[in-house]
């Protein structure tokens with residue numbers, strides 16, 4: 001099947017000489033939700049900005065629905081909606097006027113019932129006559145999404161849609177993305193949060209230092225990255241991990257007050273019951289146990305280390 005978006009050999013070196021993106025190849029299928037995951041400065045915004053025609057690539061080509069983003073810029077841009085990271089709205093305009101104006105910028109005739117639907121979907125309808133500067137930060141962000149959807153784009157880019165927003169808005173955002181997909185919109189989003197990729201994406205690309213280090217279906221990735229950690233707060237600090245505990249590969253932290261155990265949550269035997277039994281046998285008392293998912297940082301370290309080992 002013909003991909004809706006095709007990126008070939010796209011790289012970017014900024015005028016400062018900074019190499020922000022190594023050559024990227026990427027195909028996105030129609031109706032797919034693709035999450036680009038990476039730490040600060042990895043190159044996510046650079047890649048999205050290039051695809052949306054805001055930043056010029058140093059090398060490579062991109063087609064969106066068959067339109068070349070440089071030679072056929074207007075046609076390519078008209079099928080794209082972009083929700084930028086930073087606020088870019090006229091603070092003195094009303095919500096409704098701003099969203100209608102965005103649609104007109106794309107040369108599309110007015111379509112009030114569509115605009116109403118978008119505003120209702122984003123819980124903005126009641127605020128349609130409010131001036132944007134009167135809205136809360138979360139509401140302003142919803143306006144950015146409404147603007148990006150105003151011209152009925154086929155492909156929607158969300159650059160860190162939930163950075164700095166509260167839990168309620170984050171959940172609304174996720175619901176909206178699912179609804180849009182049901183209507184056939186292709187969605188590409190960037191995020192720092194593994195949970196967000198987990199919640200929304202069909203496929204995940206991991207980018208680090210301008211390099212895409214992995215592109216995989218979410219289900220596969222989650223299996224690979226399904227590591228968890230358990231932190232055991234000890235009653236008495238230890239100076240070293242006892243030899244009898246060697247098989248769990250524990251690490252000692254916080255000046256010997258905390259023991260960290262990394263385990264595979266997908267495995268049949270996590271090793272936790274036997275570890276706890278062994279601690280009891282050795283008379284090691286603990287005050288608290290806490291388990292959590294590996295952080296994105298752990299995952300990156302893991303991925304990069306594996307890559308280096310494989311090289």
Ligand SMILES: Nc1ncnc2c1ncn2[C@@H]1O[C@H](COP(=O)(O)OP(=O)(O)OP(=O)(O)O)[C@@H](O)[C@H]1O
Pocket residue numbers: 014015016018019020038039040041042043044045046047
């Ligand atoms: N206009 C520019 N000129 C020079 N360097 C830039 C420019 N824009 C971005 N960079 C640099 O390119 C690198 C990638 O930046 P980019 O904004 O694409 O990262 P990101 O993954 O989106 O990060 P974040 O999660 O913080 O938004 C960074 O080191 C950044 O400082």
